[in-house]
Amino acid sequence: MKVLVTGGAGFIGSHVVDKLVDNGYDVVVVDNLSKGKRENVNKNATLIVADIRDENKMREIFNEYKFDYVFHLAAQASVSVSVKNPVEDANVNIVGSLNLIKLSIDLDVKKFIFSSTGGAIYGDDVDIYPTPEAICPKPISPYGIAKFSVENYLRFAKHEFGLNYTVLRYANVYGPRQNPFGEAGVVAIFVSRMLKGENVTINGDGEYIRDYVYVEDVANANLRAVKARSGLEINIGTSVETSVNQLFGYLKKIIKYEKDPIYGPPRKGDIRKSVLCYTKALEELRWKPTVDIEKGLRLTVEWFKRNFKA
Structure with a gap:
């Protein structure tokens, strides 16, 4: 199976790449190396230095490799940066993601696994802790708003074009x-x-x-998301x-x-x-934190x- 991991030279993405390689997947990493590092990338994966906002380059890559699955982790990942520069945040986290969603539809990707945020998506107006996915997100930062926007675009893409997807809402990963x-x-x-x-x-x-979840557990959740039911948003945290x-x-x-x-x-x-x-993760992914x-x-x-x- 040929898979794309965007942001695969970064912190979380590189661990996802390792997990996929270890499980026999043929992995292509796309990363612009603005934050990621070449040395993070598994030697058995292919690294392409490119920006997800470059629609023409991304289309070339999709056409060449014919991906079965897309793991989308490339992002502007700082809440404070998003507050200072919401336009830049939206360009990366919304426009860049839309490029990938469109290409996944056009080239018949089997499933799109999106790394969203549980830490920033629900907002402060929450009265249930630990917070389940049934709580309506009310993000208060541009970062959280952008991630929730992409979740809604994925819902649209499934409804209109049949794109299968799973959204993973991470707690604070370390x-x-x-x-x-x-x-x-x-x-x-x-x-x-x-x-x-x-x-x-x-x-x-x-x-x-905060709810701190270890990166190896997050990588395991991504692997399990391949076989999960389509159209789900799933929290990945510890409830601690x-x-x-x-x-x-x-x-x-x-x-x-x-x-x-x-x-x-x-x-x-x-x-x-x-x-x-994380009850839904346990039910749908058979996943729970181990560290x-x-x-x-x-x-x-x-x-x-x-x-x-x-």
Whole structure:
């Protein structure tokens, strides 16, 4: 089976590529390497450096490789960047995705697996935790709005053109290969700074609640989505609440970091609490998280120690 993984040189995408290669799939990676790294790409996958917004180039690629499945992970993935520049966010996350959806329809792709967000899609107006998929999304950031828009375009594509799809709504993904620089995930930033003995800044009061899911578990969910029923939105999380202060405490203990955090202003666009119910994933994908937060953080710290020198 020939599959396309967009964003396959990135943090989550490269783990999905590894999982697909290990399971016998013939994988082509499309990545513009704006955030991804060549060294992340499995040596048994084909890397094409291209941008999903380049419709002509993407059509050439689709025509040449005749993909059976598309795993779409390429994205502008920062909430704070989306708040600062919603037009750029929409160009990548909506227009780029529409290019892929159209090509998947035109060239008879069997299934489109879309990496969406559970962390940013439901918004702050939620009264059920862990939050199930039945809760109507009310995203409060351009990033979340864009992801929900693509979900709706996929629903349209299935209704009008018969495109099969599965949407995976991720909680806060962390683990090896996460970039600690720029607009990165909090785990990667904290680990990098702690290992260097630098100060760690917590945005806001540290009581923002998140659901942290290990990247290897997310890759497994993508693999299982190939055989899932079409037209589903599925949360991929752990249902475990962890505050930023708790996260800091776990890492401080693992790394033996001696400083206290510095508290700064909250980030615009951040929701107060996000915890996902994964019952639907268990029912539809036979998936559940296998790596708890403390084990996952230890594995992540070990990887950073091997790959980033203080």
